[in-house]
Amino acid sequence: MLSVSKPTPQGTVRPAMPHVPPAAAIPIGGAGTGSIRNFSIIAHIDHGKSTLSDRILELTGAVEERSMRAQYLDSMELERERGITIKAQNVRVSWRGHTLHLIDTPGHVDFGYEVSRSLAACEGVVLLVDAAQGIEAQTLANCYLALESDLTIVPVLNKIDLPAAEPDLYASEIERVLGIDSGEVLAISAKTGEGVEALLDAIIERIPPPGGDPHAPLQALIFDSHFDQYRGVVSSVRVVNGRLCAGDRLRFMHAGGLHLSEEVGLRLPAVTPTDALGPGEVGYLIAGIKDVAEARSGETVTSAAAPADAPLAGYDDPKPMVFCGLYPVDGDEYPDLRDALAKLRLNDASVTFEPETSGALGFGFRCGFLGLLHMEIVRERLEREFGLSLIATAPSVAYRVRTDDDQELEVDNPSDLPAAGQIAEIAEPMLTVSVLTPSSYTGAVMDLCQSRRGSMTSMDYLSPERVELRYELPLAEVVTDFFDQLKSRTQGYASLDYDHAGYRAERLVRVDILLNGEPVDAFSAVRHRDGAYPYGKAITAKLAELIPRQLFDVPIQAAIGGRIIARETVKAKRKDVLSKCYGGDITRKRKLLERQKEGKKRMKAIGRVEVPNEAFVSALRLDQ
Amino acid sequence: MTVLDCASPAFGVYCHIPFCTHRCDYCAFATWTDRNHLIGDYMASCRRQARELAGGMPPVTSVFFGGGTPNLVPPSLLGDVLAELPLARGAEITVECNPDLVTPEQMQAYRALGVNRISLGVQSAVPHVLDVLGRRHDPQMVTASVDAVRRAGIGQLNLDLIYGTPTESLADWQRTLVEAIDLGPDHLSVYGLTPEPGTPLGDDPSRRPDDDEMADKYLIADELLSRVGYEIYEISNWARPGAQCRHNLLYWQQGSYAGIGCAAHSHRGGRRFWSVRTPERFIAAISAGTSPMAGSEELEPDERRVEALQLALRTSVGVPADALPDDVEHLLEPAAGGRLKLTARGRLLANEVAVRLGLPSEQ
Ligand SMILES: Nc1nc2c(ncn2[C@@H]2O[C@H](COP(=O)(O)OP(=O)(O)OP(=O)(O)O)[C@@H](O)[C@H]2O)c(=O)[nH]1
Ligand SMILES: C[S@@+](CC[C@H](N)C(=O)[O-])C[C@H]1O[C@@H](n2cnc3c(N)ncnc32)[C@H](O)[C@@H]1O
Ligand code: SF4
Ligand SMILES: [Mg+2]
Numbered sequence: 002m003l004s005v006s007k008p009t010p011q012g013t014v015r016p017a018m019p020h021v022p023p024a025a026a027i028p029i030g031g032a033g034t035g036s037i038r039n040f041s042i043i044a045h046i047d048h049g050k051s052t053l054s055d056r057i058l059e060l061t062g063a064v065e066e067r068s069m070r071a072q073y074l075d076s077m078e079l080e081r082e083r084g085i086t087i088k089a090q091n092v093r094v095s096w097r098g099h100t101l102h103l104i105d106t107p108g109h110v111d112f113g114y115e116v117s118r119s120l121a122a123c124e125g126v127v128l129l130v131d132a133a134q135g136i137e138a139q140t141l142a143n144c145y146l147a148l149e150s151d152l153t154i155v156p157v158l159n160k161i162d163l164p165a166a167e168p169d170l171y172a173s174e175i176e177r178v179l180g181i182d183s184g185e186v187l188a189i190s191a192k193t194g195e196g197v198e199a200l201l202d203a204i205i206e207r208i209p210p211p212g213g214d215p216h217a218p219l220q221a222l223i224f225d226s227h228f229d230q231y232r233g234v235v236s237s238v239r240v241v242n243g244r245l246c247a248g249d250r251l252r253f254m255h256a257g258g259l260h261l262s263e264e265v266g267l268r269l270p271a272v273t274p275t276d277a278l279g280p281g282e283v284g285y286l287i288a289g290i291k292d293v294a295e296a297r298s299g300e301t302v303t304s305a306a307a308p309a310d311a312p313l314a315g316y317d318d319p320k321p322m323v324f325c326g327l328y329p330v331d332g333d334e335y336p337d338l339r340d341a342l343a344k345l346r347l348n349d350a351s352v353t354f355e356p357e358t359s360g361a362l363g364f365g366f367r368c369g370f371l372g373l374l375h376m377e378i379v380r381e382r383l384e385r386e387f388g389l390s391l392i393a394t395a396p397s398v399a400y401r402v403r404t405d406d407d408q409e410l411e412v413d414n415p416s417d418l419p420a421a422g423q424i425a426e427i428a429e430p431m432l433t434v435s436v437l438t439p440s441s442y443t444g445a446v447m448d449l450c451q452s453r454r455g456s457m458t459s460m461d462y463l464s465p466e467r468v469e470l471r472y473e474l475p476l477a478e479v480v481t482d483f484f485d486q487l488k489s490r491t492q493g494y495a496s497l498d499y500d501h502a503g504y505r506a507e508r509l510v511r512v513d514i515l516l517n518g519e520p521v522d523a524f525s526a527v528r529h530r531d532g533a534y535p536y537g538k539a540i541t542a543k544l545a546e547l548i549p550r551q552l553f554d555v556p557i558q559a560a561i562g563g564r565i566i567a568r569e570t571v572k573a574k575r576k577d578v579l580s581k582c583y584g585g586d587i588t589r590k591r592k593l594l595e596r597q598k599e600g601k602k603r604m605k606a607i608g609r610v611e612v613p614n615e616a617f618v619s620a621l622r623l624d625q
Numbered sequence: 626m627t628v629l630d631c632a633s634p635a636f637g638v639y640c641h642i643p644f645c646t647h648r649c650d651y652c653a654f655a656t657w658t659d660r661n662h663l664i665g666d667y668m669a670s671c672r673r674q675a676r677e678l679a680g681g682m683p684p685v686t687s688v689f690f691g692g693g694t695p696n697l698v699p700p701s702l703l704g705d706v707l708a709e710l711p712l713a714r715g716a717e718i719t720v721e722c723n724p725d726l727v728t729p730e731q732m733q734a735y736r737a738l739g740v741n742r743i744s745l746g747v748q749s750a751v752p753h754v755l756d757v758l759g760r761r762h763d764p765q766m767v768t769a770s771v772d773a774v775r776r777a778g779i780g781q782l783n784l785d786l787i788y789g790t791p792t793e794s795l796a797d798w799q800r801t802l803v804e805a806i807d808l809g810p811d812h813l814s815v816y817g818l819t820p821e822p823g824t825p826l827g828d829d830p831s832r833r834p835d836d837d838e839m840a841d842k843y844l845i846a847d848e849l850l851s852r853v854g855y856e857i858y859e860i861s862n863w864a865r866p867g868a869q870c871r872h873n874l875l876y877w878q879q880g881s882y883a884g885i886g887c888a889a890h891s892h893r894g895g896r897r898f899w900s901v902r903t904p905e906r907f908i909a910a911i912s913a914g915t916s917p918m919a920g921s922e923e924l925e926p927d928e929r930r931v932e933a934l935q936l937a938l939r940t941s942v943g944v945p946a947d948a949l950p951d952d953v954e955h956l957l958e959p960a961a962g963g964r965l966k967l968t969a970r971g972r973l974l975a976n977e978v979a980v981r982l983g984l985p986s987e988q
Contacts, residue, residue, distance in 0.1 A: 552952065552977060575840035578975040580817040580861050583654070584691050585639050585876050585890040588897050588922055591932055598980045609952070 034211045034281035038204055039102045039239070040155070041089075041119040043147065044129035045137035045496060046108030049159040051075055051086050053129060053191035054105040060197060061094035061101070063269060074105045074270070078385075079378060087378060089115040089225060091122070091237055091283055092270040096201045102239075102283035108139050110498055111372030114319035114351065116143055118224045118298050121316065122239035122283055125153035125208030127200070132158040132166035132188065135174050136463065138437045138498035144179055153208045156181050157200060162190040178463050211241075213280025218309040219243030219251075221278070221286070223300040226293045228347030234290040238265075238302065239283045241313060246277040250305035251288060254312040256295050259305055260288035293347045319351050321369025322430070322501075323376055323480045324413040326357055326394035326523065327383070328365030330605065330614055334389055335364045341387035342366060345379065352379055357414065361523045361607045362392060367414055373480055392605060392617050394523045398477045401428045401504050416522035418511045421562050428504040429527075430476040433458070436487065438495035440468045445490040453478035454529060473502060477527070512537055512566070514544070515558040519608045523617060537567035547616040550574035555610050636713075637687040637875045637882035640671060640706055641889040642695040643904050646726070650759030651787070653821035655888035655902050656693035667904045668702035670911035671886045675709035678883055684713035687872035689721075696722040700734035706885065707738055717781075717871045719744055725762035727770035732777035742781035742870070743774045744814070750804040751797045754790045757832075758818075759825070764804070771808050781868060783812040788842040789834035790818050798842045802849050811868035815846050816861050840973050847969045860939045860972045877936045879929075887917070896923045927984060934982045939975060941966050947985040953978045 042050040051072040058064040058073055074090040075081055086107040094101050104119040106112075120126065126147045130140055147154055156175055158168045168188045176183040187203055189196030225237040238245065245251075249262045264287040266274040278284045290296050299315035329338050342354045353369035370376040376396060383389050399413040403426045412418050418427075434455070438446050440462070447470070450457070455472040462468055474483075479499065487495050510533050514524035524544075528536050537559030544557050548571050559567040579590055604611040644664060645656045688710065690703055703720065712718075719742040720735055732743070749755050750764050767784075774782055784805050788798050805813060818834045820827035847857065855863035859877055862870065875882055884891040887907035890899045898921035901907050910917040924932060934944050943966030949957065956971030956978055967975060 552956075552974065574836070574974065574977070575970075576817070576836040576843070576973045577977050578817070578860060578973055580819055583890075584641060584888070585637075585882055585884065585892065586899070587876060587879075587890070587892070587932070587936070588899070591935065594935060594976060594979050597976055601980065 034213055034279070036099045037102070037210050037281040038099055038125070038208045039123045039211055039281065039283060040125040040127055040204060040208055041104040041106050041116070041123050042127045042129060043106050043116055043120075043143040044108055044159075045131070045134075045139040045143075046085065046110075048108065048129045048131040048134070048137075048140070049191040050105050050108065050129055053127070053157075053159065053189070053197070054090075054092070054103060056191055056194045056197045057094060057101075057103060057201065058092065058270065060194070060201065061096050063092065063094045079381060085109060087112060088227075089119045090270075091119075091225075091268060093267050093283065094269075097205065099205050100282075101201070101204065104283075106143075108143075109374055110139060110142070111370075111375040113139075113142065113146075114371070115225075117146055117316060120146055120150045120152060121222060121299075122224045122237075123152060124211055125155060125204070127155045127157055127204065129157050129159045129191075130171060130175065132161050132168045132171055133163045135167075135171045135467065136178055136437065138435055138496035141178070141435065141437070141469075142498040154179075154181065155200070155203055155207055156186045158186055158188045159191050161188045162193050162195065174464055174467075211281030213240070214242050215244055215279050217242035218307050219245055219249075219302065219304040220309045220313055221245045221302040222313050222315075223286070223296055223302060224298050226296045226298060226350075228293055228344070232264075232287050234287070234293050234296045234347070236286045236288075236296045236300075237283070238278070238286045240278045240280055242280055242309070243304065244277045244279050245284075245286065245302065247274070252303050252305045252308050253295065254301040254303055254309075255315060256297065256300060258290075258295050260290055260295075263287045263289050293350055297350060319371055320501075321351065321353050321371060322476060323370045323372060323396045323398065324367055325370075325376060325396045326359060326362065326365050326414065327354075327368050327380065328359065328362040328392045328394075328523075330390040330392055330603070332363045337387065338366065338383070338389055338391070341383050341389060342368070344387075345382060349379070351375070359394075359416070359522050361521045362394070362605060365392075369413070373484070390614075392523075392614050394617060395526060396480050397527070398430050398475075398480060400430075400509070400527060402426070415511055415525040415527045418525075418527065421510065426506050427509045428506040429509060431502040431505050432474050432476050432479055432499040433502045434472045434474045434479065434497065434499045436470045436472070436495050436497055437463070438468055438470065438491050440466055442491040442495060443468050443470065446470055446487065446495060449483070449486055449490055450474060453483060474499075475505070475507070475529075510561050512540075513560045514540065515556070515560060516544075516548075516610050516612070517555050517608055518558075520560075521607055533561055534566050537561075541567045541569040544616060545569035545571055548610065548612055551610060553609070634683060635686045635871065635875055635878075635880050636683045637689065637872045637880065638675075638682075638685050638710055639689050639691060639872070639882055639884050639889055640675075640695075640703075641884065641886035642690060642693040642698055643667070643887055644697050645692065645694045645723075646697060647761050648759070650757070651818060651821065651824055651826040653824050653827070654693065657904070660904060661697070663904050663908065664698050664702070666908050667886070668698060668705065670908045672702075672705045672709060673911055674885050674917070675706045678885070679709050679711055682711055682883060685710050685716055686713045687717040687719070687870075687875065688712070689719045689872045691721045694723045694726065695720050696726050696731060700731060700738060703735075703740075704738040712739075717742055719781075719783075719870070719872060721746070722770065723762065724766040724770040727766070727773055729773040729776060732773040732779060736777045736779055741779060742783065743779050744783040744785060744812075745770055745774075747784045747801075747805060748787045749790065749793070749797070750801040751793065754793045754797055754801070757790050757792050758787065768808070771810075781812065782808075782810045783814060783870065784808065784810045785814045785816065786846075787816050787818050788846065789839040791832045791834060793842075795838075795841065795845065799845060799849070802846055806849070806853055812862070812864040812870060813850060813855060814862050815843075815850075817843065840970075843973055844969055847972075856941075857972075858941050860967075860975055874940075877940045879933045879936055895929065896921055898922070930984055931982060934984075935979045938967065938979055938982065939972075943967070944982065945985045948982050949978065950981050950983075953981055 044050050055073050080087050089106045091104045106116045106119050172183040172186040220242045221238045221240045223236045229235050247265050251260050251262050264274050267284045301312035303309040351371050354366040357367040399411050402410040404423050405425050450472045455474040459471040508530040509527050510530050512526050512528050512533050513520050541557045541559050554573050555571040557569045558565050604613050643656045645658050718740045720740050721744045747767050817839050826832050850863045857863050858869050881893050887904050888902045898918050900917040901919045907917050938944050943960035943964040946965050957965040958968050960966035
């Protein structure tokens with residue numbers, strides 16, 4: 002069942018700390034860790050983490066009222082536009098004589114690794130639950146992460162100002178599902194600020210201060226790094242033992258590099274240099290590094306002169322799950338795309354990319370992402386921040402292929418798949434998927450999962466109204482439009498979390514698409530044998546809709562191996578002419594032609610066929 | 626194609642009459658049905674503008690009163706504008722007319738003013754098609770109008786036709802063509818119905834003309850008209866030998882013309898410019914002595930050369946063979962002087978061909 006195996010760490014009551022004046026800017030620098038509390042705010046997406054961070058920034062006076070804005074810590078343009086957090090952010094504030102390091106984390110499942118990293122820098126978490134929604138998929142997932150790391154959990158129901166809020170109901174849900182005493186659950190409104198002071202007090206009371214020895218050799222954990230064009234790599238660090246001082250020579254224990262500590266400092270949230278960071282403190286480090294690969298999250302920083310014996314337990318970079326080809330619309334922009342990817346990777350080490358050539362699209366890169374949202378965001382950032390115009394091929398997963406001559410291959414581009422005759426076995430990545438849904442939608446969710454080749458592993462009632470369904474599902478089935486479908490079939494009420502679950506051999510085939518008789522590698526896709534024929538029919542029909550009529554008939558075929566399984570034809574265009582000249586208005590005519598010419602630039606010539614860029618994206622978002 | 630090569634330095638004047646009694650369902654022209662009280666002021670402003678511009682004009686070889694509905698305003702007011710212009714001997718003077726407003730007296734008055742060409746908005750000979758177009762005239766009015774033109778002794782007659790109206794069958798279209806031919810015009814303008822955004826026809830997807838049917842109808846027109854002796858000289862224009870519209874040709878030859886009135890376009894000294902769209906703003910500008918110009922454009926020499934090719938491509942003069950790539954070869958046929966012109970199927974795809982035009986490399 003769902004209740005957690007580990008007993009929840011109880012908040013132990015400590016003697017009240019002597020009252021010292023608020024002094025966020027005064028570094029502790031190793032003077033003692035008793036007044037420090039390090040915590041992350043974790044929750045399901047949209048349950049109010051960033052809004053709570055706003056209130057904390059306000060209450061503690063870290064941000065002046067006039068410079069306050071909603072979701073202050075969501076500083077990326079994309080975050081603000083989409084109203085979601087993509088990158089975790091840390092900030093140091095002070096409250097009643099204590100120093101608090103808080104980390105606001107993202108809730109979206111694609112960015113789960115940001116939560117894991119953040120937790121490595123904390124002793125506790127604030128687990129937020131929307132009091133009008135209750136526990137959702139990432140509430141569970143993130144709560145388990147916190148428990149695995151032995152962190153103190155401060156459970157909080159948020160949004161109690163909402164008329165639909167049912168704090169009592171969901172407090173007992175928390176007790177039943179997470180095994181946390183409902184009496185410990187705080188109730189707040191991050192919007193109005195109600196209950197936030199009491200929450201801050203509870204944080205101080207319940208979350209233990211960090212340990213650590215200021216006189217031991219330095220061990221500091223890098224839990225995030227980003228590239229700043231003026232300062233180079235700026236890393237977020239948590240000191241565990243010893244002191245991290247400006248001007249010290251440092252050794253990066255995993256990468257092996259030696260660097261000079263140019264600046265250490267605090268985020269208050271304004272960046273504020275300081276002399277040193279002591280045990281338990283969280284801040285930033287600038288060490289003249291130009292490549293984030295040399296200051297990966299999970300890295301342990303120690304002193305070059307008196308190094309620690311061993312690094313801290315690190316963690317691996319997350320592995321990409323979804324792949325697609327990215328190609329410049331204009332082939333001349335290939336070098337620009339390469340530079341842009343390299344720069345973007347400085348801030349997002351989870352993106353992978355490798356040069357790739359497509360017969361249809363020319364030179365581009367095969368890129369790996371953590372999920373579909375991540376893919377969409379990276380693509381948007383490349384276009385927006387680097388002024389590129391890109392074509393993305395259909396998302397694919399990485400297949401494991403054993404060939405007849407017993408070679409093992411990993412193939413993340415369908416067009417690289419060996420010919421069917423040479424494949425001894427092909428396996429695809431699997432997920433364990435957990436869906437939380439109101440019980441009235443159970444049937445709809447089951448239908449969806451079954452149609453995506455899922456097999457159910459468990460079904461548990463969190464309450465009479467709420468069910469958790471667990472499925473084994475092929476990743477490939479989830480990365481198409483599974484999430485959209487789930488949302489639309491449950492009117493937005495279901496939530497989803499997933500984890501890797503190894504590989505499973507399946508009867509998979511490659512479906513190729515031929516335009517005007519020529520195979521177009523960018524449209525190749527791997528499908529389960531049973532789904533190949535309907536897929537072929539659907540995609541040829543969709544392409545026939547998306548490809549405009551040309552000066553000649555264009556046959557569109559789907560094929561497995563050499564066998565055609567579906568065919569459509571886009572008939573030759575017969576009429577494209579401006580009939581009338583409006584009283585000598587030649588300008589209008591010329592501009593219409595210019596627009597038409599521009600339109601052609603948004604098409605990719607594949608052989609003689611002009612294919613609109615949207616076709617590459619939309620064709621593969623088939624509603625199945 | 627002697628007329629196209631006509632060497633005389635042609636100069637045209639277009640005068641826009643932005644008034645109608647009723648708005649047709651397809652029409653997006655700058656015209657209004659509720660402002661007829663402005664006619665007097667408007668025509669006086671046109672006259673004043675004509676007078677101001679006349680000094681800088683070469684002899685005017687063609688005048689075109691277009692609309693809107695020019696035969697809605699008293700003929701004498703058109704005459705007032707004409708009187709200001711330095712007309713060349715034998716200048717072509719056209720008035721665009723709506724059949725429902727044509728009278729014998731009106732035509733006689735035009736004749737007296739020197740009008741020698743009438744363009745009639747016939748559109749279709751089939752009542753249900755006229756209905757869908759939102760036209761107010763019936764086919765008898767067309768016959769009567771043609772009669773009036775002839776009796777008044779106006780030498781040149783054009784009929785405007787529209788094909789591709791929803792509900793129009795191939796037989797309907799054939800009937801329109803045959804009846805138009807029977808009326809014996811010197812010239813026919815045959816337009817594919819264009820769905821203009823903002824018009825009742827353009828905004829109703831269920832009333833969109835179908836491209837394949839449009840193509841069939843165009844080919845029918847091409848076939849029939851050439852069989853009875855009309856020669857095509859521009860995508861939408863057919864004429865008996867020697868009866869091409871000189872004013873129309875100016876547009877396709879990148880020629881010079883002056884616009885008078887609101888929403889009128891001018892092309893002079895390599896610059897294109899156009900006047901404010903509404904009659905009110907036009908009247909206000911003229912009475913304030915300020916320029917009614919709303920915008921202008923001057924192309925770079927190379928752009929101008931491409932524009933010239935784009936325009937010539939629409940005509941039977943055609944373009945130099947090396948201005949086009951091979952993939953449209955099948956849409957072209959030889960024209961005079963080693964040039965290439967569009968075939969009938971090619972004319973239907975003129976935009977596709979035009980966007981491929983490039984400046985021939987200089988040898
Ligand atoms: N009524 C009400 N709305 C709230 C409250 N807290 C947050 N919200 C709203 O909930 C939405 C999501 O808030 P965020 O703070 O961005 O949520 P988040 O958990 O940071 O979301 P992600 O970072 O994307 O996971 C916003 O529209 C907030 O205004 C609250 O206490 N009451
Ligand atoms: C400027 S209109 C004015 C003529 C006159 N008012 C009449 O309607 O008879 C000239 C011609 O343009 C054509 N026309 C106008 N709008 C059109 C459209 N949307 N599609 C095709 N032809 C159009 C019609 O054939 C019309 O006769
Ligand atoms: S088609 Fe002619 S009559 Fe009809 S609204 Fe347009 S200008 Fe007026
Ligand atoms: Mg957030």
